[in-house]
Amino acid sequence: MKALQAAIDRAGQDPERPVYHFRPPAQWMNDPNGTIYYRGWHHLFYQLNPFGAEWNHMHWGHARSRDLVNWEHLPIALGPSKEKGEEHVFSGGAVPGPDGRPRLFYTSIGRRDPEQWMAIPEDEELVRWRKYEHNPVLTLAAHGGVRVAEWRDPFLFAAGGTTYMVCGGNLRERGGAAAVQLYEAADAELTRWRYRGVVFEYRNQDVYNFECPNLFPLDGKWVLLVSPHRPCEYFIGSLDLERARFEPAAQGTLDAGDAYASNISRDANGRVILWLWGRTRTDPGKGWNGVMVLPRILRIGEDGYLRQMPAPEFTQLRGPEVHFSAATLGAAPLVLSPKLAGDTLDIEARFDLGSARRVGLRLRCPSGKGSGAAGVAVTYDTGGYLSAGAARVFLGRGAQVTLRVLLDKRVLEVYANDGERALFTALEARPDNRGVEAFAEGGQARLIDLTGWPMRPARFSLERFRP
């Protein structure tokens, strides 16, 4: 807690630190962990290095929010039990225990092999946690003759009155056998687990391992999310719990940008919320590194593929609306600043490609000049590709595209065609570059309409941070 405290001032001085994406008080963060909605609060735990702004010394940071936007930082929930040989508290999940209060499960790293450990809350507010006295609750021995490598990242779900766990890993370190293992709770206390088998194996030679698998029901189907050491993928299909088999029927990229290591929660209205780590690659001297991608609401589209849009709660941060009506985009960019300018923006825009090869928006341009290449571009092209900075994904060919763009200092998120594709990316810009332009290349396009809002910072309270 002391080391983290000391970095708070430094992180606060960086003008490029995002202001409405969730971030820890300071220092390094990666994966969202144990995301759960409990008694009116969204609880978010996350991989935290309290000692520095680079990956190491994994702890579970903790925060809670009533609205997914404004947060109270809470004391660090879990740290390594050095006296038990534990070096890192790796990623994991949460699920209600027999008393209705959440239990946390995570991968304990330090001994020869990874182990799955459990933690129990000591108070109704879930602020203080103790590790179960007879940890581990699961070891590699559970698999009998099945050899699982890189075994980690428990994710929990309940179905038909039984609590299940899945873990990531692989069955062959040479590649081509990334796999998800399924377990079933054998007691109400969730301290004993029975191995049910390999619920899914990915026969893809380019993928050697799965991290952070999430398996959950959505709109009448089952969804599997995996983090395969490259952009996260999703599978939509059916789950046969009797045979312990997940059968995918559709597949896609979750986010082709810098988002990784998903987790899932479900709120009081049954909305399924996706959490992702947003990698920022910040210079560690800045006292912070990493944010949480804006929580996304998931649904399955009529075509059977996933849709993801940022939680509508974020519109509460919008400042005065700025509207632009239809305009032709030709050789020179349409400069939207200073009417619409800044480094924290929410923009909704619709384009028609016309005869152009590429259309899009340029953000964080030197203000007021039709700047051409400077700034970071969000584009859609005749090949059907969507891009945001260096991130690029195939969206599908069409005459028109609808974009929602959320800029927050040095991070950018783009959602195309009402959540058919999503991209999170980090960017580099000079703090005084706040201009916005719309542009077309290789012909004439049409900006059908555009509405933008400056975004206010979210609140991050430190009042409850000290234990």
Ligand code: FRU
């Ligand atoms: C994913 C991951 C997990 C692991 C954690 C460690 O980013 O590598 O597999 O539990 O990060 O911080």
